Amino acid sequence: MWIFSKSGVGGPKRVKSGNAILSSYGTTIFEVMSRLAQEHDAVNLGQGFPDGNGPPDVVAAATDYLEHGLNQYPSMMGMPVLREAVAHNNKRFYGLDVEWRTEVMVTSGATEALAACLFGLIEPGDEVVLIEPLYDSYLPIVQRAGGVAKLVRLEPPDWALPVQALADAFSDRTKLILLNTPMNPCAKIFRRDELEIIAGLLQKHDALAVCDEVYEHLIFDGLPHVPLMTLPAMRDRCVRIGSAGKTFSLTGWKVGYITAPSHLLTPIARAHQFLTFTTPPNLQAAVAYGLAKDDSYFNNLAGDLQYLRDYLGDGLRDLGFEVLPCDGTYFITTDFRPLGFNGDDVEFCRHITTEAGVAAVPVSAFYQSGEVKYFARFCFCKEEASLSKALDRLRAHFRS
Ligand code: PMP
Numbered sequence: 004m005w006i007f008s009k010s011g012v013g014g015p016k017r018v019k020s021g022n023a024i025l026s027s028y029g030t031t032i033f034e035v036m037s038r039l040a041q042e043h044d045a046v047n048l049g050q051g052f053p054d055g056n057g058p059p060d061v062v063a064a065a066t067d068y069l070e071h072g073l074n075q076y077p078s079m080m081g082m083p084v085l086r087e088a089v090a091h092n093n094k095r096f097y098g099l100d101v102e103w104r105t106e107v108m109v110t111s112g113a114t115e116a117l118a119a120c121l122f123g124l125i126e127p128g129d130e131v132v133l134i135e136p137l138y139d140s141y142l143p144i145v146q147r148a149g150g151v152a153k154l155v156r157l158e159p160p161d162w163a164l165p166v167q168a169l170a171d172a173f174s175d176r177t178k179l180i181l182l183n184t185p186m187n188p189c190a191k192i193f194r195r196d197e198l199e200i201i202a203g204l205l206q207k208h209d210a211l212a213v214c215d216e217v218y219e220h221l222i223f224d225g226l227p228h229v230p231l232m233t234l235p236a237m238r239d240r241c242v243r244i245g246s247a248g249k250t251f252s253l254t255g256w257k258v259g260y261i262t263a264p265s266h267l268l269t270p271i272a273r274a275h276q277f278l279t280f281t282t283p284p285n286l287q288a289a290v291a292y293g294l295a296k297d298d299s300y301f302n303n304l305a306g307d308l309q310y311l312r313d314y315l316g317d318g319l320r321d322l323g324f325e326v327l328p329c330d331g332t333y334f335i336t337t338d339f340r341p342l343g344f345n346g347d348d349v350e351f352c353r354h355i356t357t358e359a360g361v362a363a364v365p366v367s368a369f370y371q372s373g374e375v376k377y378f379a380r381f382c383f384c385k386e387e388a389s390l391s392k393a394l395d396r397l398r399a400h401f402r403s
């Protein structure tokens with residue numbers, strides 16, 4: 004790939020440019036919408052991050068560790084105290100027996116965990132099954148790792164798993180499926196019967212699963228989170244990814260963790276050692292402290308978010324949006340056609356950001372192509388006052 008540089012003597016000069024796969028993606032929708040929100044002083048219900056400052060005791064622990072000497076490179080695999088806490092919570096929440104020394108690794112956020120898994124597991128030419136709507140980092144990294152993506156689509160309003168299309172996407176060249184449950188942006192939780200279908204395909208084709216479970220504790224209405232790893236015969240085929248950013252409402256910390264059988268964690272660690280190698284030690288130790296909190300913390304986290312989901316959902320419904328069911332995550336998906344807006348989701352999200360002062364994310368950004376063009380994703384992990392302000396602004400705009 005070539006570009007023309009304006010710098011230097013003697014006019015434009017031909018210089019080599021960046022990697023074609025990554026360059027072809029442009030800037031992610033989250034960054035684009037957050038910049039636009041800032042420019043227009045909009046209430047940002049686009050990119051998924053909480054308003055607040057996280058649990059004060061977890062933040063205080065991080066401050067304390069920073070001041071009292073946890074400031075040098077920790078081990079590449081992560082600090083033992085955090086790896087033990089992750090292993091312990093695998094048992095506590097899902098009944099999984101995990102050996103922390105060989106089966107847990109700390110990463111710089113789930114994003115880096117995903118990259119380490121994909122670079123560590125994929126050989127050029129391997130097929131990788133991906134389910135749309137897709138979180139933004141999946142496809143570029145699969146492609147950069149040399150994988151061949153096989154896309155399967157879930158569609159609104161029910162986001163049902165197309166069982167035949169899924170089976171057709173698998174072949175004996177399939178290396179792995181990337182599964183996100185609870186799923187961003189559609190707030191779907193994969194039910195046990197759906198997971199059983201996936202487990203059957205993994206066995207049939209001798210394939211692996213990388214399970215992005217960053218929203219594992221953000222599930223509503225008493226529904227259970229079922230890691231694919233807990234199903235029969237799945238313990239050795241699955242990699243589970245968690246994120247302290249979500250579990251402690253501290254998205255900027257970028258602390259993630261991987262649980263995997265040692266034969267998979269070893270190649271993943273080989274990739275991780277050349278990506279970030281390690282993660283700030285005070286944050287690791289503070290997350291270990293947080294993971295040891297009692298059940299009331301995890302229940303209240305989900306309960307508080309459920310309240311905010313209902314608050315925003317009721318308000319949007321009252322404005323005329325069709326609000327789709329939301330079983331987990333930070334996000335509500337809406338069909339805005341009943342409002343009579345003349346344009347697609349990208350135009351709608353830009354319009355409400357610049358004209359109403361409320362940012363959202365177009366759901367088409369999570370697809371490679373196709374007809375899902377009239378859905379907007381709103382983030383509800385905000386103070387009630389921010390949601391109320393957003394609803395007031397939308398009301399004033401659409402009712403004027
Ligand atoms: N996976 C999904 C589905 C996400 O929504 C996000 C971000 N919110 C991530 C991974 C990345 O998590 P982290 O911030 O820990 O890198």
Ligand code: GLN
Nearest residue numbers: 033034049050051052187
């Ligand atoms: N996961 C967040 C979202 O879906 C964004 C994270 C990011 O910006 N990379 O909005």
